[in-house]
Amino acid sequence: MTALRCSGLSRSFGALAAVDGVDLAVAPGARHALIGPNGAGKSTLFRLVSGTMRADAGRVELAGRDVTGLSEVKRCRLGMSQTMQHASLFASMTAAETVALAAARHENGPISLLPRRQPRVAARAEELLSDVGLAGRGGVAVPALSHGERKQLEVALALACRPSLLLLDEPAAGMSPAESARLVELLRGLPPEITVLFVEHDLDLVFSLADAVTVLHLGRVLCSGTPDEVRASEAVRAAYLGTGRREELFLS
Amino acid sequence: MTAVDAPAVPGGTAAVSPRVPRGRDGLVAAAVLVVLAAAPLFLAPFATTTLARILVFALFAVSLDLLVGVTGLPSLGHAAYFGSGAYAAGWVSINVTAEAPVPLLVGAAVGAVAAALTGWITVRTGGVFFLMLTLAIGETVQQVANTWESVTGGANGLTGVPAVRAGGAPLANAGFVYWYVLAVFVLGFVLVWLVARSPFGAALRGIRDNEPRMRAIGYPTALYKYGVFVIAGGVAGVAGSLLVAQQRLVTPADLGFLTASLALLAVIIGGAGSLWGACLGAALVILIRDALGPGLGGHGTLLLGIVFVLVVYLLPRGAAGLRLRRRSPS
Numbered sequence: 001m002t003a004l005r006c007s008g009l010s011r012s013f014g015a016l017a018a019v020d021g022v023d024l025a026v027a028p029g030a031r032h033a034l035i036g037p038n039g040a041g042k043s044t045l046f047r048l049v050s051g052t053m054r055a056d057a058g059r060v061e062l063a064g065r066d067v068t069g070l071s072e073v074k075r076c077r078l079g080m081s082q083t084m085q086h087a088s089l090f091a092s093m094t095a096a097e098t099v100a101l102a103a104a105r106h107e108n109g110p111i112s113l114l115p116r117r118q119p120r121v122a123a124r125a126e127e128l129l130s131d132v133g134l135a136g137r138g139g140v141a142v143p144a145l146s147h148g149e150r151k152q153l154e155v156a157l158a159l160a161c162r163p164s165l166l167l168l169d170e171p172a173a174g175m176s177p178a179e180s181a182r183l184v185e186l187l188r189g190l191p192p193e194i195t196v197l198f199v200e201h202d203l204d205l206v207f208s209l210a211d212a213v214t215v216l217h218l219g220r221v222l223c224s225g226t227p228d229e230v231r232a233s234e235a236v237r238a239a240y241l242g243t244g245r246r247e248e249l250f251l252s
Numbered sequence: 253m254t255a256v257d258a259p260a261v262p263g264g265t266a267a268v269s270p271r272v273p274r275g276r277d278g279l280v281a282a283a284v285l286v287v288l289a290a291a292p293l294f295l296a297p298f299a300t301t302t303l304a305r306i307l308v309f310a311l312f313a314v315s316l317d318l319l320v321g322v323t324g325l326p327s328l329g330h331a332a333y334f335g336s337g338a339y340a341a342g343w344v345s346i347n348v349t350a351e352a353p354v355p356l357l358v359g360a361a362v363g364a365v366a367a368a369l370t371g372w373i374t375v376r377t378g379g380v381f382f383l384m385l386t387l388a389i390g391e392t393v394q395q396v397a398n399t400w401e402s403v404t405g406g407a408n409g410l411t412g413v414p415a416v417r418a419g420g421a422p423l424a425n426a427g428f429v430y431w432y433v434l435a436v437f438v439l440g441f442v443l444v445w446l447v448a449r450s451p452f453g454a455a456l457r458g459i460r461d462n463e464p465r466m467r468a469i470g471y472p473t474a475l476y477k478y479g480v481f482v483i484a485g486g487v488a489g490v491a492g493s494l495l496v497a498q499q500r501l502v503t504p505a506d507l508g509f510l511t512a513s514l515a516l517l518a519v520i521i522g523g524a525g526s527l528w529g530a531c532l533g534a535a536l537v538i539l540i541r542d543a544l545g546p547g548l549g550g551h552g553t554l555l556l557g558i559v560f561v562l563v564v565y566l567l568p569r570g571a572a573g574l575r576l577r578r579r580s581p582s
Contacts, residue, residue, distance in 0.1 A: 050468070076470035084468075090461035101458050102469040104451050115449040161469055 001064055003028045003165050003195035009048055009058035018044040020219035021058070026165075026212070028063075029192040033206045033227075034199045036216035037239065042199045043085065045216065046169050049197075050082045051075045062165060081163030085170045085199075087150035089142045095153050096138030099125040102160035128156040131189075133182055148179035155186065159194075166190070168198035172205055184209055207231070215239070288434055292427040301498075302543055304430045307437040308494045310534035313518040314444050314527050315487035320516065321525030322448050323480050324460030325375075326383050328512050329390025330488055332370070335397065335507020337363035337489025339404055342413045342496040352418040356436060356493045363489015366393070367482045375477035378463065390512050397504040409503030416497045423497075433494050440490050445527055447483060456480055514541070517556065521563045523570025533570065 004026040011019045019041045026032045034042050047053035049060055051072035059068040067075050090098055103124045104111060129138050132152040137145070145153065151171060158166055171187075172180040180202065187196060187209055200206050206213065207227050214224040217239040223230055230236055288307075292300045312334050319325045337359035344350075344358045374385045397404045404410055415422040416432060423429050447453055458466045459473050466473050496502050505511065514537050522533025537556060545552020563570060 052464070052468070071472075072467050073470055073472045076468060082468055084465070088462060088465045090458055090465070092457060092461055097454070101454055101466075104454070105470050111451045111455055113450050113452045114446050116451070118451065157469060 001028065002026060002061070003030065003063055004049065004197060005061040005064075006045075006049065007059055007061075009045065009060065010056050011044055011048055011053065012056055017219050019048060019055075022216070022219070022221055024214055024221065024224070026195055026197050028195055030195055030197075030212050031187070031210050032195070032197045032212045032214065033210035034197060034214050034216060035201075035203070035206055036222070039218075040216040041219040042216055043169060044219075046082070046167055046199060050080060050167055076161055079162070079164035080167065081158040081161040081165070082167040083151075083154040083158045083169060083171060085173065087147070087154050089150060089153060089157070091143055094139050094141050095129060095134055095145065095149075095156075096122075096125050098142060098153060099128050099138075099156050099160050102157050103128070106160060106162045124160065128160055129153075131159070132156040132186055148175050151175060151179075151183070152186075155183075163194060166194055166196045166198075168196065168200075170199055170201060172200060172202050180205060285438065289431070292430050297426055300430050301426055302538065304426070304433045304498050305542060306535045306538045307433050308491055308498055309515070309518065309538050310531040311437045311440045311494065312488055312491035313515050313522070313530040313534040314441055315484045315491060316515045317519045317522075317524060317527055317530040318444055318448065318456075318480060318484045318487070320519050321523075321527075321530070322453060322460065323456040323477060325378065325477065325481070326516065327374075327386040328383050328509070328516060329386030329388070329393075330484070330515060331507045331509075331512035332390045332393035333363040333367050333485035333488040334492045334495070334511065334515075335502065335504075336366040336393065337492025338496045338502040338506055339397065339410060339492075340489070341493035342410045342502045343403060345413050345416070345496065346410070350414045350417045350422070351420075352416060352432075355416065355497065356490060359489040359493030359496075360486045361489070363492060364482050364486030366489075367485020368478075371478050371481035371485070375474050375481055387509070387512075390507070390509060394504050394508045397507055404502075404504070407504060409501055410496075411501055413496055413500045413502070415500065429498060433498055436490065436494055440487050441527065441531075444483075444487055447480075448527065452476070452479070514556075517560055521560065521570055523567075526570070529570050 002025045004024070006022055006024040009019055009022045009024075010017065022041075022045060034045070036042055044053065048055045051067070051070060055068065059066055061067065062075065062078055062080055065078070067078065070078070090101070093101070100118070100121050103121045104118060107121050107124055126138065129135060132155050134149060134152055134156065137149065142150065142153070151174070155168070155171065158168075172183055175183065184205060190196065210227055212225070213227050213230040215222040215230060215236050222239055223233050223236050288303075291303055295303065312330075316327060316330045319327050319330065340362035341355035341359035345355050348354070370389045374382055374389065377385060398407055400406075415424050416429070417423065418432065423432055448456075455466070455471055455476055458471070459476060463473050492506075495506060515534075518533035518537045519530045520533070521536055522529030522531065536559065540556050540559065541552045544555065548555060
């Protein structure tokens with residue numbers, strides 16, 4: 001049983017095969033990192049997994065269930081939740097309202113057409129905000145939050161969907177070292193029932209957090225394994241960090 | 253005074269929009285209601301009729317604001333549901349009964365059904381595409397009203413509509429008609445206001461702000477847009493039934509492009525998203541068109557155009573932005 005399994009997943013844009021027959025298995029409870037140079041297809045793969053974009057071929061299984069044909073909304077209801085690479089929030093709302101919006105959908109029954117007090121939703125929003133380090137910032141309008149705070153709010157919003165699989169697209173991008181350290185703390189502290197698959201460019205963060213790493217290169221899986229195996233791999237070094245010897249830049 | 257007058261909302265109830273002390277708002281609303289109810293006692297008959305027209309158009313504008321301001325769906329065909337409701341209420345008054353709640357309920361039902369029949373096409377789109385599709389639907393419905401003579405009276409319109417009856421007696425005097433219009437307006441306004449403040453309304457504002465993100469957190473947005481489209485159509489149908497109660501006549505112009513665009517104008521002048529702003533906008537539009545227009549030799553629409561340009565330049569948030577200066581958009 002895997003939390004997420006992709007098999008033969010492909011998507012092309014014209015002649016460019018952005019994701020080309022990717023097989024990926026994420027174990028339950030894993031902190032699985034997806035890395036690769038720019039243009040490797042990480043973001044496209046994320047979109048195929050979350051359902052924002054339809055795959056040309058292949059299948060996606062969430063906890064053993066085929067979700068390839070399901071919409072993004074249905075996948076979210078089945079426990080898949082995501083944060084966006086560029087914080088994508090609601091400009092007219094406060095931080096607390098933002099989280100309450102997702103909590104109301106996943107906490108209560110149907111969404112009411114008449115105003116009503118939702119103490120459980122409010123409490124859950126409060127709890128999530130303090131979990132991600134935004135305690136006391138609930139009343140602040142989203143546009144007034146700093147970049148780092150918006151990324152934290154993204155995580156709270158994703159967690160409000162009560163996910164079993166959390167997809168984080170570059171959660172630390174643009175964060176200060178302090179903010180990024182707090183994010184690592186937060187992700188470490190997530191309960192083991194939540195499986196995390198994340199894309200990240202900051203390799204220090206990747207190797208401090210991940211227990212499994214998959215390297216994508218030109219739309220294909222180059223290598224997959226434990227952080228130590230990946231760190232030791234020559235192929236990864238060549239693709240990701242460039243060639244070891246300068247003359248290979250010109251000769252190979 | 254920007255972020256300061258926005259007190260932190262403990263627990264973040266999902267459906268609060270304007271952050272003003274609730275007690276003061278309630279007092280203002282009660283005062284406005286008392287003045288409106290007493291209006292026929294001290295206003296001249298023509299002014300009373302104009303005020304009734306304003307209330308009819310305001311309810312129509314409020315229903316459109318639910319789409320434009322709250323959900324972010326700019327519609328140019330909303331008069332189709334207003335007019336359908338008016339025709340249905342008028343037809344029932346002539347052929348079945350004019351007893352009070354019947355024309356109203358029929359108007360609401362026909363407005364909602366017309367919106368349900370056409371809405372499933374429009375809600376799959378957004379922005380300019382939504383605008384164009386609603387425009388096309390509005391034009392089509394107007395054509396139907398023009399050609400289906402046996403029911404709608406064709407280009408002459410539906411004439412000879414009897415006065416609304418309440419408790420067996422017809423409301424023949426303009427003053428009683430005004431009170432009937434006011435009562436239904438308050439009912440419709442409160443209904444829309446409740447929807448806008450509900451968790452459903454919060455989801456609608458989420459769709460306006462960022463529809464893809466709403467899908468990502470598990471909201472089937474097309475369904476929500478369809479739901480609000482039908483509700484707005486139903487309320488527009490109620491406003492249509494008031495139109496026929498007030499002017500006792502429906503013409504194809506009432507569901508045409510001009511009516512729809514005047515309503516959109518009212519919403520934008522008033523400040524999209526603020527329901528009472530839409531009422532102010534509607535008042536301005538009707539005053540200029542009906543009260544000032546005749547004195548300007550039929551150039552009322554020109555004046556409206558100038559007002560519109562001024563509002564867009566000077567008050568980007570509309571009249572509602574004057575008082576409610578919200579958080580700075582840093």
